[in-house]
Amino acid sequence: MKILVPVKQVPNPDEKVKIKKDGSGIELEGVKMVLNPFCEIAVEEALRMKEKHGGEVVVVTVAGKDAELQVRTALAMGADRAILVETNEELDPAAIASALAKVYEMESPDVVIMGKQAVDDDSNQVGQILAAKLSLPQATFASKVELSEDLKKATVTREVDGGLETIEVELPAIITADLRLNEPRYASLPGIMRAKKKEMKVIPISELGIDTAPKVKVLKLEPPKERAGGVIVGSVQELVEKLKNEAKVL
Amino acid sequence: MRIVLKREEEIFIQTVRKFVKTELEPISAQVEEEDRIPEEIISKMRQLGLFGMSVPEEYGGFGFSVTGQCAVMEEMGRTNACFRTIISTNNGIGVTGLVLAGTPEQKEKYLPKIATGEYITAFALTEPGAGSDAAGIKTSAVRAGDNYVLNGTKQFITNADVASLFSVIAVTDREKKHDGLTMFLVERGTPGFTVGPPEKKMGLRGSHTCELFFDDCRVPAGNVVGGEGKGFRLAMEVLDKGRLIIAASALGAARKLLEMMVEHANQRVAFGKPIGSFQAIQWMIADSAVEIYAMENMIYSAAAEMDEGKKIPHRVAMAKLFATEKACEIADRALQVHGGMGYMKDLPVERFYRDLRLTRIYEGTSEIQRLIIARHCLKKGGEC
Ligand SMILES: Cc1cc2nc3c(=O)[nH]c(=O)nc-3n(C[C@H](O)[C@H](O)[C@H](O)COP(=O)(O)OP(=O)(O)OC[C@H]3O[C@@H](n4cnc5c(N)ncnc54)[C@H](O)[C@@H]3O)c2cc1C
Numbered sequence: 194m195k196i197l198v199p200v201k202q203v204p205n206p207d208e209k210v211k212i213k214k215d216g217s218g219i220e221l222e223g224v225k226m227v228l229n230p231f232c233e234i235a236v237e238e239a240l241r242m243k244e245k246h247g248g249e250v251v252v253v254t255v256a257g258k259d260a261e262l263q264v265r266t267a268l269a270m271g272a273d274r275a276i277l278v279e280t281n282e283e284l285d286p287a288a289i290a291s292a293l294a295k296v297y298e299m300e301s302p303d304v305v306i307m308g309k310q311a312v313d314d315d316s317n318q319v320g321q322i323l324a325a326k327l328s329l330p331q332a333t334f335a336s337k338v339e340l341s342e343d344l345k346k347a348t349v350t351r352e353v354d355g356g357l358e359t360i361e362v363e364l365p366a367i368i369t370a371d372l373r374l375n376e377p378r379y380a381s382l383p384g385i386m387r388a389k390k391k392e393m394k395v396i397p398i399s400e401l402g403i404d405t406a407p408k409v410k411v412l413k414l415e416p417p418k419e420r421a422g423g424v425i426v427g428s429v430q431e432l433v434e435k436l437k438n439e440a441k442v443l
Numbered sequence: 444m445r446i447v448l449k450r451e452e453e454i455f456i457q458t459v460r461k462f463v464k465t466e467l468e469p470i471s472a473q474v475e476e477e478d479r480i481p482e483e484i485i486s487k488m489r490q491l492g493l494f495g496m497s498v499p500e501e502y503g504g505f506g507f508s509v510t511g512q513c514a515v516m517e518e519m520g521r522t523n524a525c526f527r528t529i530i531s532t533n534n535g536i537g538v539t540g541l542v543l544a545g546t547p548e549q550k551e552k553y554l555p556k557i558a559t560g561e562y563i564t565a566f567a568l569t570e571p572g573a574g575s576d577a578a579g580i581k582t583s584a585v586r587a588g589d590n591y592v593l594n595g596t597k598q599f600i601t602n603a604d605v606a607s608l609f610s611v612i613a614v615t616d617r618e619k620k621h622d623g624l625t626m627f628l629v630e631r632g633t634p635g636f637t638v639g640p641p642e643k644k645m646g647l648r649g650s651h652t653c654e655l656f657f658d659d660c661r662v663p664a665g666n667v668v669g670g671e672g673k674g675f676r677l678a679m680e681v682l683d684k685g686r687l688i689i690a691a692s693a694l695g696a697a698r699k700l701l702e703m704m705v706e707h708a709n710q711r712v713a714f715g716k717p718i719g720s721f722q723a724i725q726w727m728i729a730d731s732a733v734e735i736y737a738m739e740n741m742i743y744s745a746a747a748e749m750d751e752g753k754k755i756p757h758r759v760a761m762a763k764l765f766a767t768e769k770a771c772e773i774a775d776r777a778l779q780v781h782g783g784m785g786y787m788k789d790l791p792v793e794r795f796y797r798d799l800r801l802t803r804i805y806e807g808t809s810e811i812q813r814l815i816i817a818r819h820c821l822k823k824g825g826e827c
Contacts, residue, residue, distance in 0.1 A: 227457060261450075265454055379458045379491055381458065382496070389451065422712075
């Protein structure tokens with residue numbers, strides 16, 4: 194079977210990021226980039242599917258050339274080949290989904306698995322828009338995925354508010370990975386060396402013939418409010434008084 | 444400074460960073476308590492390829508540049524020092540003699556096993572009677588047909604409890620002094636070779652250092668590395684690489700200590716203010732930052748020169764001397780900034796303080812580094 198895994202590079206979530214002076218985005222200068230953690234989970238799940246059912250794992254990203262490092266990381270984890278749809282513009286989720294839909298048509302995979310969202314802008318839209326564009330079933334927030342023997346269906350457990358939902362979708366489908374789906378493997382040195390020889394095809398986005406004009410424009414980003422320092426209370430009475438009158442939680 | 448890495452090295456550093464954060468750091472206190480790295484962590488290190496970093500690609504390793512190895516060691520320096528010790532002893536001094544001067548047969552036989560971590564390596568120079576004065580060692584190797592017969596004792600040998608292959612320096616011709624030393628590959632289990640129990644140390648718990656005893660131990664002549672009489676020079680080259688790797692791990696530890704210092708300075712309130720608002724604390728932070736910046740520049744520019752094939756023992760000595768002495772000062776300041784909490788075992792500061800102390804002693808004491816630097820300056824009219 195062929196498994197397509199769209200991935201994205203994001204600023205390292207362990208680093209503190211700064212908002213650009215004009216509020217239009219994040220200051221990326223000097224920030225280390227990593228593979229989005231949910232994408233790693235999707236790659237891992239694809240690799241497990243391949244290990245169980247055989248086939249090929251193809252990763253795809255829509256990004257600038259500098260994303261090659263993260264794509265190679267996915268190849269080092271064990272993906273077979275990669276496609277980099279090259280663009281130097283920041284695209285909105287709809288445009289990314291349009292590009293991925295084209296790649297889907299070129300590759301005709303049996304299943305698409307991707308992260309539920311990227312931890313930079315937390316859009317949580319690309320999987321859903323892609324499913325709509327391709328008129329495919331979608332199974333979002335997957336915490337467990339099981340493929341039927343004939344590879345025609347997938348049983349997916351979804352994390353929904355306060356519980357779990359198990360659904361069945363016909364393949365091909367778009368599955369988006371949640372945090373508890375698996376624990377992704379590392380890009381080991383033997384894997385990194387094997388990845389050196391794997392193919393990474395670069396396709397300029399202009400060759401896809403899609404409309405990438407943004408439908409959503411980010412107007413402004415604001416940092417969260419600075420937290421005020423804590424106070425040490427002198428007595429239980431004072432604590433109760435503060436909880437009642439200042440925090441207003443009692 | 445701009446550190447130039449190969450793409451593979453860059454990807455691997457991301458892996459190491461994640462491994463340190465999610466697997467090593469969480470068990471760091473447990474390892475300290477039990478004085479033992481769990482077997483499953485060692486086997487994960489094997490799978491990741493950490494043991495084979497410096498083994499050339501044609502022997503199943505990864506051919507990391509010195510810069511790449513320093514960058515990995517810097518990341519590993521941020522957690523309990525025993526984790527990086529097993530790796531750095533292997534890549535820094537354990538395998539380097541073989542990589543630099545081994546015969547094709549020796550490389551064929553051992554390097555692929557070292558690359559996978561099946562064979563862990565150690566380096567044995569120091570003896571009860573000679574440490575700094577390496578040419579003063581007593582362990583002897585006498586030719587007997589196709590073998591050499593080794594007799595003597597080595598002391599303080601890191602990784603000795605887990606190593607399968609030892610690079611041992613012994614005297615083949617006492618008259619010739621420096622030119623009478625030879626490096627031998629000795630496999631664990633060779634008759635006449637035994638490893639003593641782990642020493643009780645000030646720190647570096649989880650890593651073990653033992654005595655080696657050679658009692659009429661027969662080693663095949665084919666196990667001589669780099670030729671008879673070439674052992675001293677080879678050992679010095681091995682130590683050059685090892686020293687830079689130690690400096691890089693001291694840099695990682697120093698960075699971690701500065702981060703802890705700053706976090707505590709922002710949080711801890713005394714006299715109604717965060718202690719970070721007091722100038723006395725700020726100066727400790729500033730001095731540490733300056734030293735870390737200088738360390739980084741020294742280490743990575745020396746690494747870049749080594750990668751270009753230059754021989755620069757005096758600069759490596761400078762980097763090791765400066766990085767290890769300053770890392771110890773930074774640990775001391777970090778402890779001071781943490782006050783009483785810094786002295787408690789609940790925080791890792793006191794552990795860094797103890798573990799870093801070693802870096803000023805092994806692979807050449809600070810005094811020996813100064814000696815190397817001064818000799819170079821004196822010989823070259825002040826060139827540094
Ligand atoms: C935990 C640990 C692990 C180790 N691992 C290894 C290992 O894996 N392999 C290995 O071979 N060795 C290892 N060593 C040994 C280490 O390299 C030596 O301890 C070190 O080189 C110092 O030698 P020494 O202990 O004999 O001290 P000495 O040489 O006796 O030195 C004592 C003091 O005299 C000073 N001194 C000596 N000569 C001079 C001089 N000419 N000028 C000025 N001052 C001088 C020294 O700087 C030091 O302060 C390890 C040591 C420790 C503690």
